[in-house]
Amino acid sequence: MTKELVFGHKVPDTDAIVAAKAYAYLQNKKGYDVEAVALGEMNDETKFVLDYFNEKAPRIVETGSNEVNQVMLVDHNEPQQSISDIDKLEVTHVVDHHRISNFDTSVPLFYLAKPYGCTSTILYEEFNRFGIEIPAELAGMMASAIISDTLLLKSPTTTKYDEDALNELVKISKIDDLQEYGIQMLKAGTNVESKSDSDIILGDAKSFNLGSKKVTIGQVNVVDLTDITKRANDLKVAMKSDNDKNSSDLFLLIATNVLDSDSKLIVVGEPKESVEKAFNKSLDENDMMDLPGVVSRKKQVVPPLTDIMN
């Protein structure tokens, strides 16, 4: 069988890296010649995870068609999130937990999507389906991906399947205390002290067209919200500058405390009253707002804002 590459999305998070490694392991066991690669540098959280389990980082690639004809995608399907020359490659397999959008193939393929909190949960079920044993280190990494995507099962994207998979993977892995390890791991990804204002507002930002307005929504994880609020003025300058540069109307930065699952919202641009209506509360004098219990941009921020602005 000819070699294929398997990778997660650009700006990879822990699930994108781990799911690629897990799927490569599974497919190699099934007889495919597959190498897990990454579409960018790992973030601090993922580095912590690989260090902890003494695993190698996947090779970073810019393009695929210079070395293979066929690829497998994990944790994404939309072409703008994928490898730059995806249009020159045949996608043979996809395992994902996102909506399907702009994904087109010319031939039939294997595609498995489930509306779970994490791709690694789907892969855990695939290992079981084929009766393939998960090595302890891989189980630890897959548990870490579930912890990352679900914020230790607290995100509203969490399903009972994620919870079941996490508990089983922890048993297989060498993780002694799930809560202790999970918090240590999540904390590793929250070092904002060393990050520039621009890195904080744009490190995980997505753009949306809501009604007639262009809206940018960034999110940053912390273990202490004052790490963000104490530099709010500087961050607002950076957000205004980004709005001007990209002709964006409104910038929302969601700072999320991964320990207690609360968020603080910082808003720059107009219409601010749409944000107030969406969450049914007022911004304070610094254009900030507490959002207790809010952790998911996809499930808890975009939908109410869409309802008001459309």
Place this chain on the structure above:
Amino acid sequence: MTKELVFGHKVPDTDAIVAAKAYAYLQNKKGYDVEAVALGEMNDETKFVLDYFNEKAPRIVETGSNEVNQVMLVDHNEPQQSISDIDKLEVTHVVDHHRISNFDTSVPLFYLAKPYGCTSTILYEEFNRFGIEIPAELAGMMASAIISDTLLLKSPTTTKYDEDALNELVKISKIDDLQEYGIQMLKAGTNVESKSDSDIILGDAKSFNLGSKKVTIGQVNVVDLTDITKRANDLKVAMKSDNDKNSSDLFLLIATNVLDSDSKLIVVGEPKESVEKAFNKSLDENDMMDLPGVVSRKKQVVPPLTDIMN
């Protein structure tokens, strides 16, 4: 749980009808409230299958949003092949064996595609995965869908999974002799005597843009190719008329003998030399050509023609 509809593609074939019934059965066992419906009248082959197993035909619907908010698709995903108001419905599940094209969702969903010869083969594996027993009548219908899609395992789209599933389903069903039943069933779908010229050329026709030309390719199953060749002159008049009506350049009619897996090609329009180059042989004085071993438009006709004309 609120009710959902499940259906196969428009102009339903046996797999589209049977896969909807099989998936509804599976999902009802899993606790979903699901009804199998059809997006059109059943063909003669499917009527034979339901009669044989004494099963009811699914209700035919034109639209879905007047009765449900959510639907499940089997044996298709492309919106132009689906229910007319698909854009007003949320797709929660898809089980399919085709390429993925123009399929977009706003939220995550369950999507299972495998590059097999038949959707019912994938569903057979899903029944096994959940440990749900397949009743004898349903097993017989699922076996029939595999026989239909793979022409009794002779089509090049057939995989070992289709073969395994068919053999197991036949054991569960009350089918005594697979070959005898399969030929009887395939013959039931080949009664061209009663069909008009227009029904024969357009009953299973698809349009393609190849290079700068518009090409229509129809296919009709028979048990005796002379059923078609004896009325070739009348069929060519109908094909020319259809080319004129739709500004199409070239019309290929593939008459396929389902018993011996050979086809006869009838060609109307230009460029005829592209057809000759694609199959590396000449058309006879009646613009016809034997294509021994050719049964699949998707795998054996469209690709060589695409290569020549693009």
